[in-house]
Amino acid sequence: MSHRTRPQPHFYQKIKPEASPTPNSPTTEEEKTESHQEVANPEHYIKHPLQNRWLSSNLMAGCDYSLFKDAIETMWEDEKNKWGGRWLITLNKQQRRSDLDRFWLETLLCLIGQSSDDYSDDVCAAVVNVRAKGDKRAVWTTECENKEAERLGLPPKIVIGYQSHADTATKSGSTTKNRFVV
Numbered sequence: 001m002s003h004r005t006r007p008q009p010h011f012y013q014k015i016k017p018e019a020s021p022t023p024n025s026p027t028t029e030e031e032k033t034e035s036h037q038e039v040a041n042p043e044h045y046i047k048h049p050l051q052n053r054w055l056s057s058n059l060m061a062g063c064d065y066s067l068f069k070d071a072i073e074t075m076w077e078d079e080k081n082k083w084g085g086r087w088l089i090t091l092n093k094q095q096r097r098s099d100l101d102r103f104w105l106e107t108l109l110c111l112i113g114q115s116s117d118d119y120s121d122d123v124c125a126a127v128v129n130v131r132a133k134g135d136k137r138a139v140w141t142t143e144c145e146n147k148e149a150e151r152l153g154l155p156p157k158i159v160i161g162y163q164s165h166a167d168t169a170t171k172s173g174s175t176t177k178n179r180f181v182v
């Protein structure tokens with residue numbers, strides 16, 4: 001990402017008092033404070049400020065955004081990346097406006113907030129690729145081995161599905177549809 005300094009958005013606006021005091025009327029310190037309260041402007045909390053400028057869907061085909069941790073180079077050959085891999089979501093171009101921007105923003109917020117708990121150290125970067133045929137959103141990790149899954153002794157091509165309890169409770173046949181598969 002670029003290290004250029006950009007002007008910060010104005011998240012708050014000053015609200016003027018409804019009735020201005022007369023020139024000779026005394027004002028207390030409390031009245032002065034009340035007259036300059038900062039109130040959040042609804043335009044700024046309805047839409048995240050980053051959505052206004054850096055939407056991934058606004059990139060031209062062939063362009064990428066990437067966010068790498070400090071001291072990790074933006075290449076596969078970097079020491080932190082060369083034994084790793086990526087978790088990848090592939091989207092068709094019809095999903096660009098609806099899903100790509102949302103997935104990218106949520107990914108960035110998760111990385112910045114280190115919401116991966118025990119696995120935050122294993123995450124190197126987030127990358128979004130905008131292409132004419134479709135787009136990709138990836139999270140790069142430090143190693144491609146899955147020691148936790150290997151401990152279970154599962155065959156390499158087994159599918160692990162996630163099913164909601166509500167779907168299982170209301171199923172009509174003997175099987176429940178997976179909502180997600182890994």
